[in-house]
Amino acid sequence: MAPPHTGHPLVTHEEHRPPPTETPPADPVVFAEVRWRRAPMRRFRLKSRIGGRTMDIAMLGVGHLGEAVLAGLLDSGLPISQIWATALPEQRAAALADRYGVEVSTDNRSAVTEADLVLLSVPPVAVAPLLKAIGPDLEPDATVVSLAAGVPLSTLASSVPKGVHVARAMTNIAARARQAATALCAPEGTDLTELEDLFDRVGVTVTVDESLMDLVTAVAGSGPAFLFSLADALTTAAVDGGMEPEAARVLVDQMLLGACLHLQSSDEAPAAILERIATPGGTTRAALDVLRAGHASGTVKAAVQAATARGHALSGDDRPEPDTPAGPDHHERSAVSPDSPGSAGSAGSAGSESSGGSAGAKGSAGSLGAADSGGSEPGDIDSDHF
Numbered sequence: 001m002a003p004p005h006t007g008h009p010l011v012t013h014e015e016h017r018p019p020p021t022e023t024p025p026a027d028p029v030v031f032a033e034v035r036w037r038r039a040p041m042r043r044f045r046l047k048s049r050i051g052g053r054t055m056d057i058a059m060l061g062v063g064h065l066g067e068a069v070l071a072g073l074l075d076s077g078l079p080i081s082q083i084w085a086t087a088l089p090e091q092r093a094a095a096l097a098d099r100y101g102v103e104v105s106t107d108n109r110s111a112v113t114e115a116d117l118v119l120l121s122v123p124p125v126a127v128a129p130l131l132k133a134i135g136p137d138l139e140p141d142a143t144v145v146s147l148a149a150g151v152p153l154s155t156l157a158s159s160v161p162k163g164v165h166v167a168r169a170m171t172n173i174a175a176r177a178r179q180a181a182t183a184l185c186a187p188e189g190t191d192l193t194e195l196e197d198l199f200d201r202v203g204v205t206v207t208v209d210e211s212l213m214d215l216v217t218a219v220a221g222s223g224p225a226f227l228f229s230l231a232d233a234l235t236t237a238a239v240d241g242g243m244e245p246e247a248a249r250v251l252v253d254q255m256l257l258g259a260c261l262h263l264q265s266s267d268e269a270p271a272a273i274l275e276r277i278a279t280p281g282g283t284t285r286a287a288l289d290v291l292r293a294g295h296a297s298g299t300v301k302a303a304v305q306a307a308t309a310r311g312h313a314l315s316g317d318d319r320p321e322p323d324t325p326a327g328p329d330h331h332e333r334s335a336v337s338p339d340s341p342g343s344a345g346s347a348g349s350a351g352s353e354s355s356g357g358s359a360g361a362k363g364s365a366g367s368l369g370a371a372d373s374g375g376s377e378p379g380d381i382d383s384d385h386f
């Protein structure tokens with residue numbers, strides 16, 4: 001087990017280095033000795049300042065998302081000495097410590113001792129019990145940030161000692177590549193500068209009203225899964241058509257990356273950009289016609305609605321969840337578990353059991369006015385472009 005967190009770990013190996021002298025001696029060995037004697041140890045914290053101050057951060061429950069955020073933060077220059085992480089089980093904690101060089105234990109209470117900021121990336125059902133367990137060890141002015149879907153601020157606030165600040169952050173797996181889309185919310189009047197600084201390190205951050213968090217979770221938190229489904233389907237189609245899997249993967253990955261960069265760099269709406277590709281009478285139009293016949297646009301909207309409703313349900317809001325489409329290519333999380341064999345199951349333990357659902361997203365597609373299943377004329381791209 002990693003050693004307990006006993007004090008403010010503010011100095012990294014890099015920070016231990018003394019500042020350069022003006023005229024270094026010729027002999028590098030002597031130079032090193034002289035430097036250490038002459039220059040007292042100084043702390044350089046610039047890289048690690050968040051919102052204008054240096055912070056200790058506890059990251060509790062580093063699983064799939066937590067690891068992405070951890071990796072992104074470290075890649076952004078946040079010193080390892082400022083992060084105290086926990087993970088389950090013990091083997092995963094050890095593996096993470098090896099991989100990233102940070103302190104990782106299974107002891108949540110030790111990890112939060114003296115932490116200014118506590119990030120929770122445990123399953124939604126684990127959030128409140130965990131907060132109650134660590135409550136006595138939280139600093140009186142600490143900020144607790146839940147990354148969990150569907151756990152309201154009211155639950156966070158009622159699970160921590162008075163004076164401890166709470167916030168929610170909905171981010172995504174692209175934090176690892178420092179390209180996450182993060183939405184923050186907090187009780188009215190909260191200064192979110194420090195949290196914005198932190199999440200800006202791993203992507204782009206916006207602040208929203210809490211009433212939008214379940215929708216944001218669907219679009220930004222689950223959103224990457226939509227694109228990965230598309231990537232999977234495109235790659236499979238390419239391989240089925242005769243391409244080598246590696247080549248198909250390279251092409252699809254690069255196509256998605258290029259398309260996203262193009263979208264981001266353009267002032268035009270996606271539907272307008274799309275028109276530039278769909279040459280009248282050409283191949284794209286033929287493909288879009290098939291997508292339109294399959295109500296693809298309506299299905300995407302229904303998927304967002306289902307994810308949003310699931311967020312409502314996780315937060316205790318008893319509005320009924322819509323039926324979710326469950327097709328033959330539905331993937332279970334268990335196929336992609338990280339180190340811990342048990343961690344795949346935690347999605348289930350989080351109360352995310354299938355919301356059932358037969359084929360369909362009934363009514364949703366139709367409600368978009370999407371379903372003109374007939375083919376369209378070349379160049380006939382309306383607001384329901386597929």
Ligand SMILES: NC(=O)C1=CN([C@@H]2O[C@H](COP(=O)(O)OP(=O)(O)OC[C@H]3O[C@@H](n4cnc5c(N)ncnc54)[C@H](OP(=O)(O)O)[C@@H]3O)[C@@H](O)[C@H]2O)C=CC1
Binds near residue numbers: 086346
């Ligand atoms: N995955 C994603 O892309 C996103 C996830 N989220 C949110 O992030 C959270 C984590 O999701 P995800 O990473 O997918 O899930 P994981 O199951 O991969 O990660 C959660 C981790 O927390 C561990 N854990 C559970 N209870 C405790 C505890 N009391 N103390 C310490 N560790 C604990 C779990 O261990 P064990 O498995 O052994 O129980 C697991 O390793 C969820 O709340 C989810 O809503 C939000 C946005 C995106």
Ligand SMILES: O=C(O)[C@@H]1CCC=N1
Binds near residue numbers: 217221222
């Ligand atoms: O699937 C989930 O519940 C989490 C929240 C958003 C992405 N993953």
